[in-house]
Amino acid sequence: MQLSLHNLKATVDGKNLLFEIPRLELSENSKTLIFGPSGSGKSTFLHLISGLLQPQSGEVKWDDLSLQKISEKNLTLFRRENLGFVFQRLNLINHLTSSENIWLFDQTKTQQEADKALAQLGLGEKTQQLSSTLSLGEQQRVAVARAQFKKPKIILADEPTSSLDEENATQLIKTLINPGHKQTLVVVSHDLRLKPLFDKVIDFRDWQSQGAKT
Amino acid sequence: MKKSFLLAWLHIRRKWGSALIAVIAIALSAFCGNLLYKLNLISQSRLQKLDLSYEAVVGAKAGGIEILMNSLGGEGPLPDYVPWKLFQSLKVRQPVHFEDGVNADPQFIETITPIVFFAQTISEKKNRILATDSSFWSHSPKPWHFKEGQAPQLEGEIAVGSQFAIDHNLRLGDTLKSESWLPENVKTKIEINLRVSGILAPTELFWDSIGITDLSTAQKIFAQQPRLAESWGPDVLHYFLIQLKPHGWQSLQTLINQRTVTQAIRVEDETQKLKSLLGTSEEIGWGFEFLILLLAGLSVGVTLAFRFRSLESQVAILRALGTSRFEVRAWLLFEGLLIGGFSILLSALFEALLFPILWSHLHESLPAFGLQQFVLSESALVWLMTAFMTLGMSGIAIIWLERKPILNSLREI
Numbered sequence: 001m002q003l004s005l006h007n008l009k010a011t012v013d014g015k016n017l018l019f020e021i022p023r024l025e026l027s028e029n030s031k032t033l034i035f036g037p038s039g040s041g042k043s044t045f046l047h048l049i050s051g052l053l054q055p056q057s058g059e060v061k062w063d064d065l066s067l068q069k070i071s072e073k074n075l076t077l078f079r080r081e082n083l084g085f086v087f088q089r090l091n092l093i094n095h096l097t098s099s100e101n102i103w104l105f106d107q108t109k110t111q112q113e114a115d116k117a118l119a120q121l122g123l124g125e126k127t128q129q130l131s132s133t134l135s136l137g138e139q140q141r142v143a144v145a146r147a148q149f150k151k152p153k154i155i156l157a158d159e160p161t162s163s164l165d166e167e168n169a170t171q172l173i174k175t176l177i178n179p180g181h182k183q184t185l186v187v188v189s190h191d192l193r194l195k196p197l198f199d200k201v202i203d204f205r206d207w208q209s210q211g212a213k214t
Numbered sequence: 215m216k217k218s219f220l221l222a223w224l225h226i227r228r229k230w231g232s233a234l235i236a237v238i239a240i241a242l243s244a245f246c247g248n249l250l251y252k253l254n255l256i257s258q259s260r261l262q263k264l265d266l267s268y269e270a271v272v273g274a275k276a277g278g279i280e281i282l283m284n285s286l287g288g289e290g291p292l293p294d295y296v297p298w299k300l301f302q303s304l305k306v307r308q309p310v311h312f313e314d315g316v317n318a319d320p321q322f323i324e325t326i327t328p329i330v331f332f333a334q335t336i337s338e339k340k341n342r343i344l345a346t347d348s349s350f351w352s353h354s355p356k357p358w359h360f361k362e363g364q365a366p367q368l369e370g371e372i373a374v375g376s377q378f379a380i381d382h383n384l385r386l387g388d389t390l391k392s393e394s395w396l397p398e399n400v401k402t403k404i405e406i407n408l409r410v411s412g413i414l415a416p417t418e419l420f421w422d423s424i425g426i427t428d429l430s431t432a433q434k435i436f437a438q439q440p441r442l443a444e445s446w447g448p449d450v451l452h453y454f455l456i457q458l459k460p461h462g463w464q465s466l467q468t469l470i471n472q473r474t475v476t477q478a479i480r481v482e483d484e485t486q487k488l489k490s491l492l493g494t495s496e497e498i499g500w501g502f503e504f505l506i507l508l509l510a511g512l513s514v515g516v517t518l519a520f521r522f523r524s525l526e527s528q529v530a531i532l533r534a535l536g537t538s539r540f541e542v543r544a545w546l547l548f549e550g551l552l553i554g555g556f557s558i559l560l561s562a563l564f565e566a567l568l569f570p571i572l573w574s575h576l577h578e579s580l581p582a583f584g585l586q587q588f589v590l591s592e593s594a595l596v597w598l599m600t601a602f603m604t605l606g607m608s609g610i611a612i613i614w615l616e617r618k619p620i621l622n623s624l625r626e627i
Contacts, residue, residue, distance in 0.1 A: 052534055053621055077536070077538075080535070080536025080537070080538070083535075083536065091531045091624060093528050095224065095228035096228070105532075105535055105537075107216065130228070
């Protein structure tokens with residue numbers, strides 16, 4: 001799916017401008033890294049383009065679908081059918097196993113398929129382990145597996161490699177970049193190691209308001 | 215729906231500690247609610263067991279309610295005796311002459327029936343046996359109906375109430391072994407064998423648990439105890455059950471209460487006092503039950519509120535990843551139903567195990583509570599309220615959680 005942003009503005013507490021994006025277009029199947037320092041608003045950017053947050057002004061469009069013009073019910077449906085999200089805080093459900101954290105979100109597939117997806121990320125031995133007992137790096141991989149599981153058209157990832165070493169970080173990003181099907185990928189990160197892996201790298205500081213930069 | 219049910223089941227199973235605490239708390243609330251509700255029903259049933267068809271009762275001086283419960287409810291210890299001679303005077307409408315020269319003419323009495331408790335069954339469950347005369351059968355305010363047989367005609371015969379017959383497995387013609395029930399100063403117990411002459415049809419009153427013989431049977435026992443009552447020897451009774459002529463109460467009260475060693479009570483007045491004392495007038499009774507159930511329901515609500523509050527972040531994750539409102543609502547409702555269901559089962563277990571023990575301590579003089587008397591319908595009301603409150607709290611949790619913006623909840627993780 002193609003992303004189009006027009007005059008997008010985001011504020012802090014509805015008052016102070018956080019960032020402003022006059023125009024942005026990301027083509028279908030593109031792999032984009034949004035790069036910037038911590039606290040610059042990168043997570044807010046992802047929340048806006050996923051429909052979890054509404055902008056102060058402006059429009060977010062995926063193909064011809066404007067997220068500002070559909071109902072909350074259809075927004076949920078849009079996320080369910082098209083979006084995979086890797087949150088900064090991972091947001092796994094603690095009392096579910098790593099396998100359950102994946103297949104319960106897409107019951108068109110089986111638990112065996114979920115186990116296979118985890119095995120591809122080196123977690124084959126941990127499928128029945130509660131996600132709360134996994135290491136942070138392992139949880140991150142489960143979160144990526146969850147996002148990828150239903151083969152969504154869009155993947156949004158917020159600092160997906162923050163707790164991983166270089167080898168695992170590269171391995172994980174390669175999984176995100178080469179999913180085996182058409183997928184628009186947007187990753188926000190301050191991890192310098194990732195830059196060479198993406199088609200397009202955008203410096204978020206270009207969009208930050210002057211007030212936010214200072 | 216399957217996803218929602220699985221989420222509910224896995225949450226309960228994996229967080230079984232807090233789920234167990236919630237289930238026990240709700241079960242105990244429901245049990246206490248049921249216990250108080252049943253005690254209220256028992257209080258009312260004690261009142262319902264009284265035969266209130268008689269207008270007045272004369273007995274030894276005691277509290278009015280005590281006389282009422284003992285004579286027409288078969289409760290309480292062995293009462294004090296009253297003189298046979300007084301009964302005779304009142305029965306034949308003979309003018310009564312007092313030492314101060316006052317004469318009283320008891321023409322205000324329509325019928326008078328004597329009763330005296332003199333024996334009880336030997337089994338663990340002590341059923342009382344009273345003696346009376348033919349007026350008990352012929353002049354009763356309500357007609358007597360026999361399931362089998364007839365009223366005792368001869369000395370040594372007994373008619374038993376329907377429950378009495380069941381409790382002691384009696385049939386017509388059987389011999390019932392009983393023992394004398396006399397004051398504590400009479401140390402010797404006399405064994406009395408009585409032949410069942412009749413089994414009464416159920417009355418839904420305390421008569422169902424009573425055995426009734428002719429006065430001659432009791433008098434034979436009393437004759438063996440010359441010092442039975444200090445002043446009157448063996449010529450004693452316990453109560454006179456009286457039907458009055460119109461406006462006769464004032465005269466009876468004046469005669470009996472002011473001029474004799476006995477006391478007259480008006481059944482209607484003492485019943486009202488009893489109702490007030492037990493707080494079982496109809497309006498208070500229902501109000502009390504409502505409060506009990508409300509208390510149980512609020513306990514359920516508080517317990518579940520804490521549990522559902524902890525689900526805020528999980529609901530936000532699910533909603534962020536595309537789980538519909540319907541699926542989230544179904545999850546929370548399933549969880550409420552499962553917890554409510556387990557709680558009701560546990561509450562039923564508490565009742566089955568604990569209620570008979572509590573009953574036996576609270577009502578030693580009443581028939582023992584057996585499991586066969588565990589009436590499901592009486593508990594169903596509280597269980598229904600528990601299920602309703604559990605689902606209600608799930609509904610409130612849903613409303614509260616849906617009002618929270620997804621991102622706010624996610625940021626709080």
